[in-house]
Amino acid sequence: MLSYQHIYHAGNLADVHKHAALAWILSYLVQKDKPLSYFETHAGRGLYDLGAPEALKTQEAENGYARLNNLGIIPSDHIYAKTLDACTQLHGSHSYPGSPWVAHHILRPTDRMTLCELHPLEANHLRAVFPKAKIAQNDGFATVLSACPPTPRRGLVLIDPSYEIKTDYDTIPKFISNLNKKWNVGIIALWYPILGDARHRTMVRSIRANHENLVVHEVSFPPAKQGHGMVGSGLAIVNAPFNTGSAMSEISGWFAHLT
Numbered sequence: 001m002l003s004y005q006h007i008y009h010a011g012n013l014a015d016v017h018k019h020a021a022l023a024w025i026l027s028y029l030v031q032k033d034k035p036l037s038y039f040e041t042h043a044g045r046g047l048y049d050l051g052a053p054e055a056l057k058t059q060e061a062e063n064g065y066a067r068l069n070n071l072g073i074i075p076s077d078h079i080y081a082k083t084l085d086a087c088t089q090l091h092g093s094h095s096y097p098g099s100p101w102v103a104h105h106i107l108r109p110t111d112r113m114t115l116c117e118l119h120p121l122e123a124n125h126l127r128a129v130f131p132k133a134k135i136a137q138n139d140g141f142a143t144v145l146s147a148c149p150p151t152p153r154r155g156l157v158l159i160d161p162s163y164e165i166k167t168d169y170d171t172i173p174k175f176i177s178n179l180n181k182k183w184n185v186g187i188i189a190l191w192y193p194i195l196g197d198a199r200h201r202t203m204v205r206s207i208r209a210n211h212e213n214l215v216v217h218e219v220s221f222p223p224a225k226q227g228h229g230m231v232g233s234g235l236a237i238v239n240a241p242f243n244t245g246s247a248m249s250e251i252s253g254w255f256a257h258l259t
């Protein structure tokens with residue numbers, strides 16, 4: 001039973017971290033004139049209406065990307081800022097791009113996109129917004145594993161679960177290890193929340209034990225509301241492109257203004 005809906009959280013500070021990093025990695029990859037395979041295990045609906053009651057109820061976008069934007073912190077020439085602009089120009093000032101929209105904006109017609117999403121309504125949104133992408137209304141872990149190694153062979157998987165299922169913390173390191181065995185050149189980017197009890201640490205340690213080249217990038221920020229458990233956002237990237245570290249340091253700087 002799925003209860004998590006990303007519309008309540010779209011555009012929050014964790015989304016800024018994840019979407020800015022995703023935009024940077026993809027913009028780096030498309031510099032090379034060779035096609036890519038792009039996968040999301042947990043896609044959400046792809047495009048969010050921040051004027052929807054769910055988003056207005058939490059105000060997470062207001063305290064998230066909108067706050068950074070209003071403070072002029074996100075440089076206008078960053079690929080994330082350009083993606084936000086493109087989204088509002090196409091879909092209106094209340095729109096916010098989910099990770100599939102970020103990717104779709106940067107990828108080229110020769111690249112392949114597979115979006116997994118279990119929730120039927122979210123999957124329907126994806127079909128409407130991305131008619132040319134492959135939408136799999138199935139478990140993202142199993143779907144991506146069975147599709148790899150893909151053609152084209154260069155590419156990226158974004159893993160962005162809601163961590164509603166507590167066993168995710170144990171199963172994700174095994175999934176990443178199995179995926180890497182099948183697709184050793186694929187970039188695997190995992191997003192995780194940083195909660196007060198730091199429960200992500202064991203998971204990240206297990207991933208690092210199997211992947212010496214793991215790039216981990218974490219940012220801290222004030223909770224969206226008093227009492228909110230999430231106090232930061234993390235990304236663990238296997239086979240990260242060259243220069244990912246310095247690109248992430250730039251993104252960290254945006255968050256330093258908030259604390």
Ligand SMILES: C[S@@+](CC[C@H](N)C(=O)[O-])C[C@H]1O[C@@H](n2cnc3c(N)ncnc32)[C@H](O)[C@@H]1O
Nearest residue numbers: 006042043044098099116117118119139140160
């Ligand atoms: C955190 S949201 C995704 C947000 C999106 N990646 C973004 O940044 O715009 C997680 C999504 O995963 C979906 N989901 C949960 N379990 C899943 C599974 N096993 N396979 C595929 N999708 C799943 C949920 O319905 C939810 O829409």
